[in-house]
Each structure stands twice: as C-alpha cells, then as structure tokens.
Amino acid sequence: MTRALITGITGQDGLYLAELLLSKGYDVYGLIRGQNNPKLDLVRETVPGVKLLTGDLTDLSSLLRALQVAQPDEVYNLGAISFVAYSWENAMLTTDVTGKGVLNILEAVRLYSGDDPTKVRFYQASSSEMFGKVQEVPQRESTLLWPRSPYGVAKVFGHYMTINYRESYGMHASSGILFNHESPRRGYEFVTRKVSRAVARIKLGLQDDIVMGNIDAKRDWGFAGDYVEAMWRMLQQDQPDDYVVATGVTHSIRELLDVAFNRVGIEDWAGYIKQDPRFMRPAEVDLLIGDPAKANDQLGWKPKVAFQELIEMMVDNDLDIERTQAGR
Ligand code: GDP
Secondary structure (H helix, E strand, O other), rough: OEEEEEOOOHHHHHHHHHHHHOOOOOEEEEEEEEOOEEEOOHHHHHHOOEEEEOOOOOOOOHHHHHHHHHHHOOEEOOOOOHHHHHHHHHHHHHHHHHHHHHHHHHHHHHHHHHHOOOOOEEEEEEEEEHHOOOOOOOOOOOOOOOOOOHHHHHHHHHHHHOOOOOOOOOEEEEEEEEEEEOOOOOOOOOOHHHHHHHHHHOOOOOOOEEEOOOOEEOOOOEEEHHHHHHHHHHHOOOOOOOOEEEOOEEHHHHHHHHHHHOOOOOOOHHHHEEEEEOOOOOOOOOEEEEEOEEEEHHHHHOOOOOOHHHHHHHHHHHHHHHHHHOOO
C-alpha cells in the first residue's frame, strides 16, 4: 500500500487530494496544525479515512516526527498561508510559513530519507502568483518570475528551494505551478467564492449588494478537483520536474460576475456592485493565463471542468447552503 503525507489537509486542495489518494487505495496521513484546529471536524467528516498527525511547517522537529510515523512514499506540501491580500498585512508570518516552511519540510524529508535521496517523492504547491507582473503571455515553466506580493515572493522561495534540493541532493522533488483553482470548498475570502455566496444571498433576499475591489483583473480559473490529479501524476513520473497546471483560458472578474448572476436569472447586475478601496491591493496581478502544454504532453493531464460550469457549480452549492441556513 502506497503511503502519503499531505500538509495543508484542511484546505480545499488537501481534501480533494486526500479523496483522490484514498480512492487509489493509498494509506493517507494529514498534517494538522495547532491546538483545537477549527477545521478538524470538517476533515474528519469529509475524509474519515485520513489519519491525522499534529505538526507545523514552522517546526522542523514536528515534521520529522510526522514523517517517522507516516513513513510516506509521497509527500504533498500544500500547507501555506495562501491569501494574497493578507500577505501584505502579515508579510513576515507569510514568509515563515509559505516560504521557509518549504525549506523545513524539504530538509525534514532529506534527513528522513537517509542514504536514499529518492526514498520519498515530494510535491511542492507553487503558484501562478509567482508570475505577478507577467513577463510573457501565456505563462509557462520558463517564464521569468516577477512576484507582486509577499505571498508571491514566499512562493518563489519555495519553488526555487524545491528545485535546489532536487539538483543538490538528487531528491525526487517536483513543483506544480498551479493557476487559480476553485471549487465549492474554496475559502470565502477568495473572489470566486465571495461572489458565488453573495449572488446566492442576493437571490434569496438575504443581502443587498457585493463590495468588491478591482473587477478588471483577469485570472485563469480551473477546478481544484482536476488540479489535484495533476499533482499525483507528477509524482508518478520517473523523473521529477516542474509543470504549469492551468486551463489556458482567462476571464475577468466582470465575466465571473456575469456568469454567477446569470445563473440566478439576473442579467443586469451593475446595480448590485459597490467598489471599495479596502479590497484593492498595493500591487495587482492584472492578467494570468497559463500554457499547460507540458502537463498535457508529459503527464497526459487535461482539465475537465471549464469556467462557466465551475462558477455555476459554486453558485448552486451556495444557494443550497444559504437556503438551508436561512430555513433554520
Ligand atoms: P489570487 O489570484 O490568489 O489573489 O485570488 P483572489 O481570488 O483572492 O483574487 C483574484 C483577483 O480578484 C485579484 O486580482 C483581486 O484583486 C480581484 N478582486 C477584486 N475584488 C475582490 C474581492 O473583493 N476579494 C478578492 N479576494 N479579490 C478581489
């Protein structure tokens, strides 16, 4: 039985990846942080087959202990402080967890692996935010990185450290440069989920408007459930490598609003939108669009869920949730 350890098990990707690995017959361990983590019950209910271990990416000894218990063949490092806007307010903490945390887990895996650097296959969750002020359109594995937020800078550190451990020690370490990926499990702070919930609440008469930031930004949005499949495929390759995972299609926040409002029968949505500088960022990533050709060719990976279907799935899910809560 293949054994896997997932950091960031409480997040959207951790849950989808755990489901995928359990369906493949893996023995799955999840690293959970802190005392009395508020997401503990959610993880236990969603993926009861996962064995939970306590640990923190900023605490190297806790990572070593988790590795000794889990004895994994594969480690997926999905843990991070991942909200871009928050990273300006907490730049040091974001750097410690999202940046230095990658070094801690790489070092823990290296020490745990002893004389055999390929004993554990390692996946690092890198991010399209590393492209920031994009230097090439579409963005591919070779595009110069130009991060625009403390989060993006921390992810660049983790990305290059993963490559460095591969080149320095011969570790089977791969980095997936994932473009924005969303789902009904996305956190409410991200724009897709913020919009899907607000639109559901407006439709049900529970809310009057949505307060937004910059609605001209463009993102390449895919479905998180598709993207965890690419992570797994990377670790099944003989050779470790880095891959862009994206749909290759970009949409603006305006188009997101259009699809979400249309789903509930509202065509003219402009009157529901308020803009507030509170949601503007000190530096914006204006356009992201990935070129997933390498992942297509070498991993045989293709996204299945397209933008419109994704947003409609999220709005439908939030209509169900909000209806149930309002009925209580
Ligand atoms: P990110 O790409 O990882 O930063 O994902 P987000 O979902 O947080 O933001 C995507 C884009 O939506 C960014 O360009 C934001 O500036 C833009 N945006 C506009 N209004 C909002 C808002 O109210 N909340 C968030 N989170 N993003 C917003």
